[in-house]
Amino acid sequence: MPHKKHTLLQEFLKGIWKENPILISLLGLCPALAVTVSAENGLAMGLAATFVVVSSSIIVSILRKIIPPQVRIASFIVIIATFVTIADRFLAAYYPDISSNLGPFIPLIIVNCMILGRQEAFASKNNILRSFLDAVGVGIGFTLVLVVLGGVREILGSGTIFGIEIMWSSFHPWAVMILPPGAFLALGLMIGASNWLNELGEKK
Amino acid sequence: MNKSLKMILVLTIITIISGSVLSYWDSFTKPIINEYKTNKLDKLILEILPEHNSIEELQLGEHNLYIAKQNEKKVGIAFKVEGGGYQDIIAMIVGVTPDFSKITALKILSQKETPGLGTKIVEDPSNENPFWFTEQFKNVQLEPEIVYVKNEKPSKDNEIQAITGATISSKAVVNILNTNIEKVKKMYNEKQ
Numbered sequence: 001m002p003h004k005k006h007t008l009l010q011e012f013l014k015g016i017w018k019e020n021p022i023l024i025s026l027l028g029l030c031p032a033l034a035v036t037v038s039a040e041n042g043l044a045m046g047l048a049a050t051f052v053v054v055s056s057s058i059i060v061s062i063l064r065k066i067i068p069p070q071v072r073i074a075s076f077i078v079i080i081a082t083f084v085t086i087a088d089r090f091l092a093a094y095y096p097d098i099s100s101n102l103g104p105f106i107p108l109i110i111v112n113c114m115i116l117g118r119q120e121a122f123a124s125k126n127n128i129l130r131s132f133l134d135a136v137g138v139g140i141g142f143t144l145v146l147v148v149l150g151g152v153r154e155i156l157g158s159g160t161i162f163g164i165e166i167m168w169s170s171f172h173p174w175a176v177m178i179l180p181p182g183a184f185l186a187l188g189l190m191i192g193a194s195n196w197l198n199e200l201g202e203k204k
Numbered sequence: 205m206n207k208s209l210k211m212i213l214v215l216t217i218i219t220i221i222s223g224s225v226l227s228y229w230d231s232f233t234k235p236i237i238n239e240y241k242t243n244k245l246d247k248l249i250l251e252i253l254p255e256h257n258s259i260e261e262l263q264l265g266e267h268n269l270y271i272a273k274q275n276e277k278k279v280g281i282a283f284k285v286e287g288g289g290y291q292d293i294i295a296m297i298v299g300v301t302p303d304f305s306k307i308t309a310l311k312i313l314s315q316k317e318t319p320g321l322g323t324k325i326v327e328d329p330s331n332e333n334p335f336w337f338t339e340q341f342k343n344v345q346l347e348p349e350i351v352y353v354k355n356e357k358p359s360k361d362n363e364i365q366a367i368t369g370a371t372i373s374s375k376a377v378v379n380i381l382n383t384n385i386e387k388v389k390k391m392y393n394e395k396q
Binding site for chain 2: 037063066067068070071074075078079081082085086089090092093094096100101103157158159160163173175178179
């Protein structure tokens with residue numbers, strides 16, 4: 001699969017917009033839809049996933065020549081699960097409120113296809129520096145979408161942003177936005193908007 | 205090296221390292237997590253009990269009762285109750301008068317209700333008083349049992365108002381309180 005070598009900067013930037021895990025690849029949608037009832041939840045989820053994808057990418061990249069191809073998926077999962085558990089216990093110890101908000105979705109990062117996807121498609125084939133830049137970019141792209149999605153849903157669904165009241169007092173929160181249908185609506189519109197922006201960019 | 209041997213070796217070494225890292229991390233975070241849990245419980249119990257100068261603990265079945273005494277006179281009893289909510293267990297600390305006739309306070313310890321709806325049993329950001337749901341249990345009569353009403357203000361001493369859009373969670377809280385308080389009351393009276 002010959003593909004043009006990116007520069008280091010491109011390697012980092014591609015995950016944020018051009019190959020954004022949620023908006024373009026549509027990976028990791030389960031946590032993106034489930035936890036984004038508030039901007040704070042989105043941020044916490046995004047940072048936890050970023051930590052996991054960056055740490056696992058570094059380790060997988062270091063071990064890429066040692067791990068036999070037949071057991072690579074099993075090895076990736078063990079490595080990812082280790083970092084997820086570290087993140088989960090860290091949140092439970094130092095940010096118990098966020099940890100109870102996110103509930104089972106932190107442990108579920110283990111099976112987040114975005115993270116396994118980066119190991120399989122990138123870290124297992126590239127050197128440490130490139131894998132690190134790629135993972136940081138993807139992590140930032142994932143976090144940004146989660147914060148925006150959580151923010152939109154929180155503003156419309158609860159009238160607050162990061163817990164701060166911002167809507168006028170007679171504003172009646174749209175309960176549907178913090179329910180599952182609101183997640184699909186908001187994410188669908190966001191993906192539509194990003195496609196539209198991309199098309200606009202291509203025409204120029 | 206033999207191919208299968210290498211596979212077994214690499215995967216075994218990775219899991220051993222992973223296991224050691226995690227057990228070290230667990231020994232490091234576990235005390236902090238446990239401390240937080242007991243602190244939360246202690247804090248809630250102190251908040252729930254009325255003014256007192258000593259607390260007596262009493263084990264009744266699976267319930268641990270905290271009996272507050274003011275000058276050797278019982279002024280209130282607090283204990284943990286839990287039961288099934290909409291998705292997972294709802295755990296609460298409830299305070300009652302020493303004769304189990306009414307509730308003095310209620311706090312939710314943990315729950316996993318629907319975010320934005322069922323979670324209003326803990327905090328309702330759309331209301332002027334975010335804690336109205338648990339606060340309305342204050343002074344609710346336990347005889348014959350707690351009853352919830354929908355879309356209207358409670359009119360009787362044993363009524364509370366359910367949360368609009370979260371009737372199942374509201375009902376779960378009421379049911380858990382009714383069954384558990386009744387059970388504890390029976391055990392407590394037998395012991396006296």
